[in-house]
Amino acid sequence: AADGDDTPLTNIVALASQRLELAEPVARWKWANHKPITDAPREAALLADVEKSASAAGVDPAFARAFFQDQIDASKQVQNALFDAWQKTRPPEGAPPDLATSTRPQLDRITQSMIAGLARVQGMRDAPDCPSRVARSIANWKALTRYGATGSSALATALGHVCSTGGVGAVG
């Protein structure tokens, strides 16, 4: 319904935000180990895995794929911004958490929660008010947390295909 419960959207916004927080430890590991930000085989494996899990959970695999492509793009936006900042100044001190044994397992757990979350937003994807409801959920989330320009733009990227029309609407 147009005045329906927005809890599923709030959940997906919170999960996308939680996932974006992990872009920092990922970027720190890559910087410290002189690795490029993009790992194409990991992306391909993740997207293939997501399609399978989505089908099993009753989520349209094309929707899941588009949503996770956005999560990857958003993560890379944040990682690139961090690399730029570290080039200009200096990287953070201390050893980063290990990518394979620490941060990727955390990402994989969020993936499972996100697929469950997508099953619950699927029914509102086609509603004409979907983009404005997503925009409102993002605005509410930002009011509760601290978001800079990079984080805001990455969060919008991450939620760009929640609605079937694509894009995040205006608040109001």
Ligand SMILES: O=C(O)C(=O)C[C@]1(C(=O)O)C=C[C@@H](O)C=C1
């Ligand atoms: O796992 C990594 O290496 C990441 O940088 C994270 C991530 C992702 O968002 O899942 C993003 C970019 C890489 O190309 C692969 C995956």
